[in-house]
Amino acid sequence: MQISPKGMKILLNLFLLYISWGSTYICLKLCMHACGPFTLCGVRMLCGGLLLALLLLLTGRWRRPVWADMRHAAWLAIFMVLMASGFLARGQQGITSSTAAIITASTPISMLLAGWLFAGEKRPTLMQCVGLLGGGTGLLLLTLGRAAAQGGQPVEAVNSVSGMIWVFSATLGWVAGTLISRRFPHASGLSGxxxxxxxxxxxxxxxxxxxxxxxxxxxxxxxxxxxSELLAFGWLTVGGSIIAYYSYFWLLSHASIATAVSYEYVVPVIGVFLGWQIGGETITWRILLTCVLIVGSVFFVMWDKHNK
Structure with missing residues (x-):
């Protein structure tokens, strides 16, 4: 079977997207002991944004933004960068990278529920309700499992649960930013x-x-x-920011939405695998069952939506 040039580009961008966002969790873990979580997020994102702006400037594709563009970007960045990435790094101070990857896999489930409750979108269908139930069960199983594992040490158990709350709040930040951008679209002459x-x-x-x-x-x-810290930080800046965002926006423009968002099924699996191989994290049956429940639930939520 021969693949067309466009098909090859789609496969390449999918591969880059999977690897970039799937390796974010273990890279954060490797860098975390050298600085604070919000410091890491700030330096990483600022360097990535400046490098991307420099690339656009050198290729003649940079246009001077107006005040409205800056205000819109600053507003959305609170949810989609400060919360989505900063809270994620803060949460990983108390949980493993594989656990963080599994929790963030529930983003489409939160998106569906928040869109229905706060954005006036249609009520979830029966199949999507099955996905919501499965995803909620997976998160509950993960939370109870972490608390039970630290049953003899209540302080560490609280820290573990608080780490999960930080990471789940990071997913809510991404959801909130997405819904706000949909409800209050910004007309701009800037490129994506x-x-x-x-x-x-x-x-x-x-x-x-x-x-x-x-x-x-x-x-x-x-x-x-x-x-190792420098390598992890460099990949967070180039891979987790520039390459991942570029590949994602390119896929949204040149492939189906179902193809672009397929990272929701692959990223948590990569995160769990890298946490085990590189981070030396233990993969228990509870972690595997939770991963299956949440990723499977995302399939139910997204499959029904895209079929319609």
């Missing part, structure tokens, strides 16, 4: 990639502001930065 660069720059500055207010300067340990 330039809007993405502005979003990353604004979100990076906001995250650094939160890091300063939280006193994260005391958590900065330059002596702990070695080759």
């Amino acid at each position: 990639m330039q809007s993405c660069a502005l979003l990353l720059i604004c979100g990076g500055l906001e995250s650094l502001l939160v890091a300063a207010c939280a006193g994260e300067a005391a958590q900065l340990r330059l002596a702990a930065v070695g080759p």
